[in-house]
Amino acid sequence: MSAAESVAVVGTPDYRTRHRTWLAANLPPHWRADAVDYRPPSLDEAKAWEAELHRQGLWGIAWPREYGGHGLSLREHLIANQEIGRLPMPESQNSIGKELAGPIILAIATEEQKRRYLPAILEMREIWCQGFSEPEAGSDLAGLRTRATRDGAAWRVNGQKVWTSGAHRAQRCLLLARTGSMEARHGGLSLFALRMDQPGVTVRPLRQITGEAEYCEVFFDDALVEPEDALGEPEAGWQAAVRVLEVERGTNRMYRAWRFEQELRHLVTACRNEPALARLLEDGHYRQRIAQVQVDVEVLKRMVEQVVDDLVGGQPIGGRGSLSKQHWSEAHQRFAALALEMVEQASYPPSPEVAAAQRRFRKLYLQARAETIYAGTTQIQLGIIADRILKLPRGA
Amino acid sequence: MSDGFEAAAEIARTARRAAEACAGLDAAATARRLGGDGLLGVLAPEAVGGLALPLSVAAPVVAAAEAALLPFPLVEALLGARLLAGRQDDLAAAIVAGEAICTAAPAGALRSEGGRLSGTVGHAPLGTAARWLFAAVDGGGAALLDLHANGVSVVEEPGLELERPLAHVALQDAPAALMLDGAAWTTFQADALLLRAAGALGAAEHCMQRAIAHITDRKQFGRALVSFQGLRFELARHKLALEGARGTLGHALSVAGQDPCGQDVARLVARVTVAEAAPAIVEGAIQLHGGMGFTWDLGLHRHLRRVKAAALALDAVAARGALVERLDQLWAA
Numbered sequence: 001m002s003a004a005e006s007v008a009v010v011g012t013p014d015y016r017t018r019h020r021t022w023l024a025a026n027l028p029p030h031w032r033a034d035a036v037d038y039r040p041p042s043l044d045e046a047k048a049w050e051a052e053l054h055r056q057g058l059w060g061i062a063w064p065r066e067y068g069g070h071g072l073s074l075r076e077h078l079i080a081n082q083e084i085g086r087l088p089m090p091e092s093q094n095s096i097g098k099e100l101a102g103p104i105i106l107a108i109a110t111e112e113q114k115r116r117y118l119p120a121i122l123e124m125r126e127i128w129c130q131g132f133s134e135p136e137a138g139s140d141l142a143g144l145r146t147r148a149t150r151d152g153a154a155w156r157v158n159g160q161k162v163w164t165s166g167a168h169r170a171q172r173c174l175l176l177a178r179t180g181s182m183e184a185r186h187g188g189l190s191l192f193a194l195r196m197d198q199p200g201v202t203v204r205p206l207r208q209i210t211g212e213a214e215y216c217e218v219f220f221d222d223a224l225v226e227p228e229d230a231l232g233e234p235e236a237g238w239q240a241a242v243r244v245l246e247v248e249r250g251t252n253r254m255y256r257a258w259r260f261e262q263e264l265r266h267l268v269t270a271c272r273n274e275p276a277l278a279r280l281l282e283d284g285h286y287r288q289r290i291a292q293v294q295v296d297v298e299v300l301k302r303m304v305e306q307v308v309d310d311l312v313g314g315q316p317i318g319g320r321g322s323l324s325k326q327h328w329s330e331a332h333q334r335f336a337a338l339a340l341e342m343v344e345q346a347s348y349p350p351s352p353e354v355a356a357a358q359r360r361f362r363k364l365y366l367q368a369r370a371e372t373i374y375a376g377t378t379q380i381q382l383g384i385i386a387d388r389i390l391k392l393p394r395g396a
Numbered sequence: 397m398s399d400g401f402e403a404a405a406e407i408a409r410t411a412r413r414a415a416e417a418c419a420g421l422d423a424a425a426t427a428r429r430l431g432g433d434g435l436l437g438v439l440a441p442e443a444v445g446g447l448a449l450p451l452s453v454a455a456p457v458v459a460a461a462e463a464a465l466l467p468f469p470l471v472e473a474l475l476g477a478r479l480l481a482g483r484q485d486d487l488a489a490a491i492v493a494g495e496a497i498c499t500a501a502p503a504g505a506l507r508s509e510g511g512r513l514s515g516t517v518g519h520a521p522l523g524t525a526a527r528w529l530f531a532a533v534d535g536g537g538a539a540l541l542d543l544h545a546n547g548v549s550v551v552e553e554p555g556l557e558l559e560r561p562l563a564h565v566a567l568q569d570a571p572a573a574l575m576l577d578g579a580a581w582t583t584f585q586a587d588a589l590l591l592r593a594a595g596a597l598g599a600a601e602h603c604m605q606r607a608i609a610h611i612t613d614r615k616q617f618g619r620a621l622v623s624f625q626g627l628r629f630e631l632a633r634h635k636l637a638l639e640g641a642r643g644t645l646g647h648a649l650s651v652a653g654q655d656p657c658g659q660d661v662a663r664l665v666a667r668v669t670v671a672e673a674a675p676a677i678v679e680g681a682i683q684l685h686g687g688m689g690f691t692w693d694l695g696l697h698r699h700l701r702r703v704k705a706a707a708l709a710l711d712a713v714a715a716r717g718a719l720v721e722r723l724d725q726l727w728a729a
Contacts, residue, residue, distance in 0.1 A: 269727075291717070299641075299665075302647050326636055387628075392631065
């Protein structure tokens, strides 16, 4: 089915049912993170799967149809994400393309650029990475040093990025580089869509807390940016992108609350089927903590739904994406710690089902440590809540 | 739909104005003022002078009243008028008009023998000023009692709150003005919890705003306190908790009609979030006021007393216990 045909189907009242049914029938069982025979997809399998998700109307939902999207609203985006969250599916290999680069391109790129970049993202022909953070510019991008200089109509890039998720598989980098002076701070920054497969780009994966290497260091040595790959006006694109990012913080990975709930259900199911763990489910202490996890999940759902309501109703969301990000990251850490604490009390040797839960929750526990750091640390989020939501005066 | 929003917004504005205008009034005068503004009939049907609006519209009314520390059992009036309509229309109309004060005793249950009631119930807010009382009866259901009837004694009892002192009520072969079935009484209690939650959050937000105003004005170490990141982060945490609780409460209010027994996820979650967030925010506001925070004169203790009492009634531990039972059922299906 083509993307254009699927739009007619997703517009019906059976929108949710259609997605639920399709996902249940088509998600390979061994890709489920709760499967006993869990085996994550290869990169090629993941690309083919995500391209199919797009054809089925599960990605690019609210993007305009002329750029490969499905032309629907955030309401449908929310419904689709609820269904995605209900299943322990593999994470997107191109979430930077779909949830960061894409919206910025939609806001600031030329018509020609939109037609060139956006369908390639949805069809998984181009995976994007995000080249913002640097060794000397993590939370504070004003200190960014990677420089882009004119080379005729093109640009040459020199410098280094770090904590760049997925750079080793990316074809494009949404690069933030300095084109003005250091003194101009945020004012001297410009955005580019840099090609990754060129001699001036070196990618070195960084091993992380889980043992996997998802982050990278990226080195630019006279890397070329063709004139047609500059995004927005020099030193203006970034200001526009910041406004996009504010909305994105409230809307990206919208499935999170429902995936979180799926993880909790997995924990409870795994415990029910093992006598030593089933006893924990009868223990008042653990019952209170499990209930609190569900409370945290419900709080997150309401925050996400409120943001969708406001955006669909044309209301600005200000810094409110920081509320859901902050709540989720801390609640998810608490859950991961609880889940690990519970499943590690299983009798030995664990059943295959319990072993699967132990594997999942060990990894989740470690992975969750990153969640209060990436996409704006806890301290950055609290600052945004204080400055932009509470609007506290600076004081002096 | 937008008309409904507009009506709700107008009622919220009216409630804030009325709550301010009630400063210094006693319970009877407060009742007349609120009744005169139509605020006591938000939930009651039109036949008794009410507006027949959904529970969610009553929430900002209670929030405004709690922020202003009104000495009046507003939740009981709102729900009492709704409950009595169609059963005792005259009394329902008098409550809506602010001419009769009713309260409810959430603690204890009465014995019913041959149509007469005996026993002791308690924790009735402003019981000594009220004329009418709702109280549980053994075996389910409740009774409406005339507190001026023979065989009824009403005595103040110790409690946290100052403006609406609690009372315990002892009865010996007292007549029931009305008997209420279990379903109606269960819904009354469940909805009372949600409205108390709305009140507690309204008070918490008010206290948070006072704390912000204080640290904005107050200078120490040569600068305004609000410039210190530690205090900004503290307030950001309060805001995060407030918004989390507000979202779940708003949802619970909007779907309350689908869960008249108060045992479904939305209501239980709202009870937990508000019971945890509201007292923590008021306690935090006291902390942010420093040495003056815990003085009698500053008055934040008055909010803390009411908010903490509401949080104890919301009972996060019991709500989490009921929630996990509910999840057991939902997830077994």
